[in-house]
Amino acid sequence: MRKKIIAEKEFFHKVSIAGKQLNVLRKEMPVDQIVLDPENPRIGYWTDNQIKKEFSQDEVAFALREKSDDINKLKLNIEVSEGILNPIWVYKNDGGFSVIDGNTRVIIFRDLKKKYPNNENYKKIPCEILPENIDEVSKNFIRLNQHLRGANDWEVYERARMLYVLWQKRGYTEEELENQTKLNKSQIRKWIEAYKNMTEQFLPKYGQESDALNKFSYFVEYENPKIKQGMVDVGLSIKNFCEWIGKGDIKRAQDVRNLRKIFENNKTKEALAKRGYAFAMEELSVTKPGVTSKLFESIEDVIEGLKNMTIIEEEEIVDGANKQKQVLAKELYKRIGGIVKKMKK
Numbered sequence: 001m002r003k004k005i006i007a008e009k010e011f012f013h014k015v016s017i018a019g020k021q022l023n024v025l026r027k028e029m030p031v032d033q034i035v036l037d038p039e040n041p042r043i044g045y046w047t048d049n050q051i052k053k054e055f056s057q058d059e060v061a062f063a064l065r066e067k068s069d070d071i072n073k074l075k076l077n078i079e080v081s082e083g084i085l086n087p088i089w090v091y092k093n094d095g096g097f098s099v100i101d102g103n104t105r106v107i108i109f110r111d112l113k114k115k116y117p118n119n120e121n122y123k124k125i126p127c128e129i130l131p132e133n134i135d136e137v138s139k140n141f142i143r144l145n146q147h148l149r150g151a152n153d154w155e156v157y158e159r160a161r162m163l164y165v166l167w168q169k170r171g172y173t174e175e176e177l178e179n180q181t182k183l184n185k186s187q188i189r190k191w192i193e194a195y196k197n198m199t200e201q202f203l204p205k206y207g208q209e210s211d212a213l214n215k216f217s218y219f220v221e222y223e224n225p226k227i228k229q230g231m232v233d234v235g236l237s238i239k240n241f242c243e244w245i246g247k248g249d250i251k252r253a254q255d256v257r258n259l260r261k262i263f264e265n266n267k268t269k270e271a272l273a274k275r276g277y278a279f280a281m282e283e284l285s286v287t288k289p290g291v292t293s294k295l296f297e298s299i300e301d302v303i304e305g306l307k308n309m310t311i312i313e314e315e316e317i318v319d320g321a322n323k324q325k326q327v328l329a330k331e332l333y334k335r336i337g338g339i340v341k342k343m344k345k
Contacts (some may be wrong), residue, residue, distance in 0.1 A: 015128070018141040026087060027132045028124040031109045033092060036060040041143065041162045042103065045213060048199070052344060061107055075108045081117070087126035087143050091134045097127065099140050140166055144180045157216040160195040167192055194219035201238050206246040218245055223257035230263035234273040244277040251305045258284070258291055302332070 038047070038055045055063075065071060066313065078084055088102025099106060107127060113122040119148035130138070138268065166172040167188075174185045182192070198219045206212055222228065222241055231237065244250045255277075262268045262280045265287070272280035281292060284327075289296035316322040317329050325340045 004251075007125075009126075017130075018138045020138070022134075022138070025127075025129040027127055027129055029127045029129070030099055031106060031113060031123060031125045033096055034088075034106050034125065034127075035093065035096045036064070036103050036106060037099045040064070040099070040103050041147075041158045041165070044101070044161045044165075045156060045184060045203075049207070060103070064104055064107055071104055071108065074104060075111065078105070078108050079112060084126060085167075087128045087147070089130065091127045091130040091139070092132040097129065100130070100142050114264045136170070140170065140172075141180060155194070155213065157213045160191040160216065163188060164192050164195045192225040194223055197222070197238050197242075202242040202245065205242070215245055217253045217255050218250060221253050224257075224260065226263065227256070227259045230259060230269075233263070234269050236273060240276075249277040255281075261288060261291065261324070266273070 008093055010025070012023050012025050014021050015024045036057055038060050040060070043060065043066075046063040046066060047053075084105055088105055089100040090097040090102075091100060102125075109122050110124045112119070116122060144166075147159065147162070163177060163183075166177060167174070177183070177188050178185055181188070194216065200213075200214055202219070203212060222238070231241070241250075250256060257280075257283065259272075259277075262272050262284055265284070268280050268283045271283045285292040291297070313325075316326050320326050
């Protein structure tokens, strides 16, 4: 019986990687023999902002720990389970085993090994061991497959950085990226351009803010053709957009989408060009109150919903077939009717 358990923990199996069938060894390896990946996209923003380009294992671990919330959540899960279901991916390199995917899990195993020195579960970590001569194309395929196509999604900024690095520095074509991700070419272009704008225009000036990277979605929204063309038409640029975000005028992705509404009106376009986003939104709120008021946004939604109400739904209310809908309709009439009566006085 013991031999059967050992056999199940260590075996070769065929895996299709970047169009090739490779023999991959599933095996538990001593966690101390695992080498963290300094090119891990999770720490890309940290490494990009360092003067030097080579980093020690302690520095890589430090950078990964900067995402303390992610690590703490995963650590709790691993500690409760006393292990992991999905093996990490490594390849043999200079006498050790370098990580392609699974750096954070390695750090957690090392922490738990110190915390529970007598627990054998944390001394070794399940690995998928690739051939020693594995090429960069295969490594990148695994990174993409595990994070852009898999269940363990990186933050959007990190995924965009991965696409940018493969396209700009590794020479991947849009077709190759499209084949290896869930994204189409349009989405790939949008993410790459958003990453370039954020890293080149926004982060150098506002990157010290703790939530700077969380604003990546604003730059993805900015890639809407109507927004970009609208900015050009009124003589503005990505620098103005970054300033609005940095000043706090733009606080959410919805605020970026509101630019399209601003460009629909000459008066609000002029306000945007001359006085900035905040003044343009004030001007817009006069004609479209729902833009700056959640209450009036809801009222606009209700009006639109009533316009599209089916005859069956109307009959349910009128006939009382659905009592709760009738109660809500009466309450709405009571509230809005009171306001309208005051308006007539």
